Amino acid sequence: xxxxxxxxxxxxxxxxxxxxxxxxxxxxxxxxxxxxxxxxxxxxxxxxxxxxxxxxxxxxxxxxxxxxxxxxxxxxxxxxxxxxxxxxxxxxxxxxxxxxxxxxxxxxxxxxxxxxxxxxxxxxxxxxxxxxxxxxxxxxxxxxxxxxxxxxxxxxxxxxxxxxxxxxxxxxxxxxxxxxxxxxxxxxxxxxxxxxx
Numbered sequence: 001x002x003x004x005x006x007x008x009x010x011x012x013x014x015x016x017x018x019x020x021x022x023x024x025x026x027x028x029x030x031x032x033x034x035x036x037x038x039x040x041x042x043x044x045x046x047x048x049x050x051x052x053x054x055x056x057x058x059x060x061x062x063x064x065x066x067x068x069x070x071x072x073x074x075x076x077x078x079x080x081x082x083x084x085x086x087x088x089x090x091x092x093x094x095x096x097x098x099x100x101x102x103x104x105x106x107x108x109x110x111x112x113x114x115x116x117x118x119x120x121x122x123x124x125x126x127x128x129x130x131x132x133x134x135x136x137x138x139x140x141x142x143x144x145x146x147x148x149x150x151x152x153x154x155x156x157x158x159x160x161x162x163x164x165x166x167x168x169x170x171x172x173x174x175x176x177x178x179x180x181x182x183x184x185x186x187x188x189x190x191x192x193x194x195x196x197x
Contacts, residue, residue: 001101004031004046007076008102008110011066015107017058022109024053026096028088028121030133032112035099039136041129045081049088049113089124089171091117091154115142120151124167126174138182145183148175156190165196 001009004027031046033039045068050059059082066072066080073079095114102110113121115137122130137143152175159165169192176187 012105026111028113036112088121091151123174
């Protein structure tokens with residue numbers, strides 16, 4: 001059992017809110033990779049995407065139980081973090097998969113963001129851990145190049161419509177570096193409207 005699975009099982013046993021139906025928890029980032037592949041690395045938090053399905057009362061109770069500096073955080077050395085749904089660099093209609101190993105939870109239905117969509121999202125921040133995660137997924141054959149480009153283009157389309165569009169050339173440079181260094185292919189070119197810096 002992974003650390004995040006152990007944490008979620010304890011949250012489930014401590015849950016005190018009445019639920020009519022299981023609450024969907026949509027994991028993104030490295031936690032999504034840990035829950036759906038054989039990949040294993042340490043992480044300090046489990047990022048859950050804030051959605052309309054995760055109502056304020058449930059979100060607050062989740063953070064009270066397992067947010068940063070809680071007793072569960074100290075016990076598991078891992079805490080739950082809620083990420084605003086407008087923050088991640090995600091394609092249209094991000095793809096999620098149910099986590100079968102956690103299907104027995106009484107209060108939650110756990111989903112993980114698809115590996116390729118996680119990789120796309122990590123091209124935004126592109127810190128050392130993000131790069132390591134991307135490389136590990138490529139080396140494990142979870143990221144076909146053509147599919148990566150398809151999902152990246154979709155995420156670009158999402159960001160083109162708002163103030164974040166000026167950041168897109170940097171994301172493309174990060175993608176091109178991965179293409180060159182990990183896939184050994186020429187950089188994919190992107191044309192942006194004139195208003196993109």
